[in-house]
Every structure is written in C-alpha cells, then in structure tokens.
Amino acid sequence: TGTQPIGSLGSISPSSYGSVKDLCPAKFGFKHFLHLIPNEATICSLLLCSRNDTAWNELKLTCQTALHVLQLTIKEPSVLLGGGCTETHLAAYIRHKTCNEPESILKDDGCTQTELQLITEAFCSALESVAGSLEHDGGEVLTDMKYGHFWSAQAESPSVVKWPDLLSRCGCGLYNSQEELHWSFLKTTRHPFAPQTCLPHEATGSANNLTLDCFTAKLSGLQVAVETANLILDLSCIIEDKN
Incomplete structure (x- = not known):
C-alpha cells in the first residue's frame, strides 16, 4: 500500500501513510477481517485452516516449505528428476x-x-x-539396469512375475516399463554399470508429467547430510535412532 515503517506513534509524517483502492469486510468462520485492496495487485493472501492445531501446523509448515522451494527455483531455475x-x-x-576408474580418485586422497x-x-x-x-505402502523398490532410475511395485507381488506387467513408470515419470529394461531390487548386490543419461525425445520439450526436485534444495540437503556425517566422525560419537 506504500506505507512506511514508523518508530513511534508520537509524530507521524504524512509521507508514512499509504493508499488503498478499497476496503471491505470479510468473514472466515467465526472471525471477521478488514480486507485492504491495494491499487496494484502485488500481494496475494493465503488463508489456511484445519480442524485441529496439529493438522494446521503441518499444513502451515508444508506451505512454507513449498513457498521456500518456489523462491529457490525462481532464483536458480534448475531442477533434478524427482x-x-x-x-x-x-x-x-x-x-x-x-x-572402473579408482586411480583417478585415489591419486588425490590418502586412502x-x-x-x-x-x-x-x-x-x-x-x-x-x-x-x-x-x-510408504510396503511395496518393493527396484532400480533398472539401464538408466539407474527408481521403480516401485505394489506390496504382496506374486513370486513369479514379469516386471513390465507389474510396473508402470519410474519414480520421476520419465521412462515406462515397456522399454526392454531389466530390474534389480534396490537393496541387493549387483554388478556396477554405467547408467545412461540421455533423455527421450518426447521429454525434452515438455515436463508436464514429470516429478521434479528443486536443484538448490536438493544440493543443500546433500551438503548438510555430508557435513553432519563429517561432524559425527570428527566427534567420534555414535548416534542411535530408536524411532
């Protein structure tokens, strides 16, 4: 509205006042508000409500996190496959x-x-x-041996099954199960392979059906995890999570 912050109510300069286009009452539930309508619609209000405080706090935290990720994405418009x-x-x-290339790593490290x-x-x-x-549903988690993507199957899958018939698309939605892929359970030992990184032609023009992660948020989370692990090692402490 163009208002300026003031230090006290003793003396208020006329230049501190702003202006609004309109003023109207608004009622949400049992609460009454005055809605200040600015001359230019530069502010958007988001009203959150829930049946109890716990759910409301969770909803508020979710929205705050989503807005923060949106700000990071606008600042650094890069994404990763989610x-x-x-x-x-x-x-x-x-x-x-x-x-396959341990020498290139070992030459700079003392291990x-x-x-x-x-x-x-x-x-x-x-x-x-x-x-x-x-x-979250107790299903099987797999990875394909071509792209190294994440796949999820329903719980209680039959012991003898053709994975293409059971799987649909990978976690990010980029690849489907009808591409002559081979899968392995995520927690099993498998021979190392070089995952392909080329994107299919239909994915380069549109990302409407893809699940994406904010690059800045993902990178920050990874850095925090590595720094925390280094701190634990430096302190020689063992933390046990019993939850």
Whole structure:
C-alpha cells in the first residue's frame, strides 16, 4: 500500500501513510477481517485452516516449505528428476566410477582402494535409502539396469512375475516399463554399470508429467547430510535412532 515503517506513534509524517483502492469486510468462520485492496495487485493472501492445531501446523509448515522451494527455483531455475530417480542414478554412477576408474580418485586422497570401496558403498547405500523412503505402502523398490532410475511395485507381488506387467513408470515419470529394461531390487548386490543419461525425445520439450526436485534444495540437503556425517566422525560419537 506504500506505507512506511514508523518508530513511534508520537509524530507521524504524512509521507508514512499509504493508499488503498478499497476496503471491505470479510468473514472466515467465526472471525471477521478488514480486507485492504491495494491499487496494484502485488500481494496475494493465503488463508489456511484445519480442524485441529496439529493438522494446521503441518499444513502451515508444508506451505512454507513449498513457498521456500518456489523462491529457490525462481532464483536458480534448475531442477533434478524427482521421485528418487536422482538418488538411485547418482548411486549407480558413483559405483561405476569407483569400480572402473579408482586411480583417478585415489591419486588425490590418502586412502586405499579397499577403503574407497567401503566409503563408496556406504554413501551409495545412504542415497538409495533416501529413495527407498518414498515407498510408504510396503511395496518393493527396484532400480533398472539401464538408466539407474527408481521403480516401485505394489506390496504382496506374486513370486513369479514379469516386471513390465507389474510396473508402470519410474519414480520421476520419465521412462515406462515397456522399454526392454531389466530390474534389480534396490537393496541387493549387483554388478556396477554405467547408467545412461540421455533423455527421450518426447521429454525434452515438455515436463508436464514429470516429478521434479528443486536443484538448490536438493544440493543443500546433500551438503548438510555430508557435513553432519563429517561432524559425527570428527566427534567420534555414535548416534542411535530408536524411532
């Protein structure tokens, strides 16, 4: 409205006042408000309500997080494939890189190849655990051996099953199960492979059906996780989560 902040109510300069286009009463539930309508619609109000305080707090936190991610995306307009696919793809790439080109990593670090393998497996398992946590219904979690994307199957799947008949699309929605893919359970040991990174032609022009993650938020979360792990190692403390 063009108003300026004031230090006290003692003396108010006329330049501190703003202007509005209109003023109208509004009622939401049992509460009454005065709606200030500005001359230019530059402000949008979002009204949140719920049946109890717990659900309302969760809704408020969800909206705040969504707005924060939107701000980060506008500031840095880059995205990653969501639905757990970035984590499983990255884990497959790191395993392949460590297995086939360990010399390029070991020459700058003071660890042995065995230590490198242990570190790699721990880090990749952590990435896959993040992806696996997206499955909330007790279903099977898999990864394909071509793109390294995340797939989820329904719980209580038959023991003898053709995965293309049971699976639909990967977590991000980029690939479907009819592309002659081979799958492996996420937590099982498998031979390292180089995941392909090329996007299908139909995905380059439109992302309406894709699940995406904010690049800045994902990168920040990964950095915090690594820094926290380093801090725990520096302090030589073991934290047990009993929840």
